[in-house]
Amino acid sequence: MVVPRDEAYINNLPLSTLAKRLITKFISGAVGGVSDEFREHNRPKPGSPYFQMRLAFRDWWGDKQPHTVDFVVNDARVAMGVLEIVWVDYQ
Amino acid sequence: MAPDTLDLLPDMLSGSTEIIQRSLLSAAGQPLGPRASKFLLRHFRYTLSIIRGLWRKSRRALLAGAEATAFLQECGLAIGSIESYLYLLHKFEGTIQAQPQTAGRRQRLAELDAMAAEATRIRAAYQRWTSSFGRPMRDIDWQAVADADAAHARGEHRTATDFEAAQATEGNV
Numbered sequence: 001m002v003v004p005r006d007e008a009y010i011n012n013l014p015l016s017t018l019a020k021r022l023i024t025k026f027i028s029g030a031v032g033g034v035s036d037e038f039r040e041h042n043r044p045k046p047g048s049p050y051f052q053m054r055l056a057f058r059d060w061w062g063d064k065q066p067h068t069v070d071f072v073v074n075d076a077r078v079a080m081g082v083l084e085i086v087w088v089d090y091q
Numbered sequence: 092m093a094p095d096t097l098d099l100l101p102d103m104l105s106g107s108t109e110i111i112q113r114s115l116l117s118a119a120g121q122p123l124g125p126r127a128s129k130f131l132l133r134h135f136r137y138t139l140s141i142i143r144g145l146w147r148k149s150r151r152a153l154l155a156g157a158e159a160t161a162f163l164q165e166c167g168l169a170i171g172s173i174e175s176y177l178y179l180l181h182k183f184e185g186t187i188q189a190q191p192q193t194a195g196r197r198q199r200l201a202e203l204d205a206m207a208a209e210a211t212r213i214r215a216a217y218q219r220w221t222s223s224f225g226r227p228m229r230d231i232d233w234q235a236v237a238d239a240d241a242a243h244a245r246g247e248h249r250t251a252t253d254f255e256a257a258q259a260t261e262g263n264v
Contacts, residue, residue: 002254003242022156028251030158054159056224066223086239089229
């Protein structure tokens with residue numbers, strides 16, 4: 001799940017249209033399909049309801065430079081199949 | 092190459108490097124004969140083709156977007172393998188240089204130089220990716236996280252699939 005603030009953040013990044021779509025695809029594909037083991041290994045603190053994940057890509061259609069997007073995801077409702085994006089940070 | 096073959100590239104690379112290492116060790120300082128030299132040269136070419144394949148696979152992964160931890164592991168393995176390859180290539184170059192000066196020797200040395208240059212370029216690409224994608228994450232703004240949690244709790248959100256569909260249909264990016 002994505003909140004409007006993070007949608008706007010992604011849509012306004014200084015990247016090509018295709019790179020922005022790549023970020024959204026990563027959220028629906030990779031973030032949604034992450035394993036239990038990965039989530040446990042990537043918590044900012046043990047027992048935290050959040051895990052972190054980083055997307056690595058090159059914007060081949062724009063500046064052709066390597067970029068990263070960090071995500072913090074709340075997985076407290078993962079048993080119901082819900083992962084909530086709560087923080088997105090582009091570098 | 093089929094996707095499952097691509098997944099085997101790191102293993103193929105370490106296996107191929109090991110064969111070269113064993114062949115050079117078995118020579119143990121003895122001058123290499125023409126057959127052994129040809130065998131090793133062929134193997135260096137083959138190993139470089141695996142390095143090239145691995146590099147293309149990594150480039151394609153970045154084209155689609157990759158999870159950084161796994162990608163950085165792939166970069167680390169590739170850098171280690173390329174360094175072994177370059178070390179062995181320089182050792183082999185030394186044995187070729189010890190051979191009598193002929194046109195064939197010059198040609199082999201030129202080819203080894205070109206192979207070393209290409210492997211070095213690919214290693215540099217992996218090193219650049221490692222420093223770009225391995226930079227530390229910035230501090231999380233926990234107030235912003237709390238705001239997002241509150242928005243989720245109010246139901247002010249949509250699925251990533253709906254967001255993706257909106258990007259495609261509304262042309263808002």
